[in-house]
Amino acid sequence: MEYQSNIDPSKLPEHIAIIMDGNGRWAKKQGLLNRIFGHKSAITSVRETTETCAELGIKYLTLYAFSTENWSRPKEEVNALMELLVSTIKSEAPTLTKNNVRLNAIGDLASLPKSCQKELAETIELTKHNSGLVLTLALSYSGRWEIIEAVKKIALAVSANTLAVDSINDTTFRNYLSDSTLPDPELLIRTSGEFRVSNFLLWQIAYTEIHITDVLWPDFRKNDLYTALIDFQKRERRFGKISEQLNGAKA
Template identity: 50%
Template sequence: MTIEQIPRHIAIIMDGNGRWAQNRKLPRLEGHRRGGKIVEKTALDGVSLGIESLTLYAFSTENWKRPKAEIKGLMHLYSQYLVGIRPMMMKNNVRLVHIGTIEKLPDKLLRDLSESIEMTAGNSGMVLALALNYGSRIEIVDAAKKIAQQYKDGKLSLEDIDEQCMSDNLYTAGLHDPDLLIRTANEKRISNFLLWQISYSEFYVTETYWPDFGKEDLEKAIVAYANRARRFGSIKTK
């Protein structure tokens, strides 16, 4: 593959932690623990492959409906991993950003998240975007409210409100739209993830559960992407 065939931005819906654990007669939280370790490995794989941005769907706004014990365990694991991946991010020039809302997140997790973002803010390599407490519909509503307020304040005219204006007011402002969206565990749903941003993304589904996801799986997805003709609504010309 040439560098032109490598997607600039890959987004991943990390699925299958619970089923991975259940298949091994382990608690669901063990699947999440294993899945957390794969985050660091995948980030390193992204760096080695020359990916500019990697967005990982860690926790959705709908995930609060899960059992309280599982949520508590997940929040604790997120804090652990946010601290644990700091050396990797600093060594490999990775910059961490958060997409989502901070509402409902525990204080300790917020501190660990903020400190990791601040620590890596000066890094200029791959951007690791963590979608934590993220929901795309809420994101779009929030963007619409921001635009409406800017219009009310006289900072925007109706003519200023276009697709770029909307993109600039999303949580992902400043990030290139994903070229490739990967979902693990053979699920074929979008699950309220980056609805605006994936308008022209290529979609790749793998049967591999997230805790088993490795560099080979990532490379297969990239090869599939490289072999597709992206038309962006047009037709192929000779």
């Protein structure tokens, strides 16, 4: 049974971010000794989630694909992940174009292997005129890294007298983050039942609604996305205000 009929199309989030967690545990549950099988199986989840978001009219989808901390994993797993990333980007490029999806990326992209940088750049160029869903991959990314990089850029601008200290505010700071064209996500989904944000979009998720599911990422399908959206639409987003203010009643 699909839950799409329970979703109010007028109350969809503009931007969904997902922490794709549980690939290694999924592989272990299947009796597979190599964690990379979990990562390979997760490609189906990425494809179905992207296509479903595009069908629903979601404007932005950001996926936490590889964190700066992931570089400390066993070298064999990291190398396999990089190879998988290259092959997946290459094979999925025609599907992205077919579905009018524009590929984007944030993170310390220069730290990726040259082959990854090449495939990523080529696919971003290939899809840059697509006008539908913007699919952003967070690669070699962490929220703390992003904030530190923004502070460095602001410090340089101040020292060069192109930015006044008194003019620095939320909007100014936001403009120095990885991609200032991306709106803050309204919904953050985390799979595998873990209750933490794992250094993801730390600045941007200040008022984001968080949905935790026990489903491991390789098992995540459109009904799981629908469930997260239904949960989101039940929330009252107050942004520091009280219910009466939002409803137009006297506080």
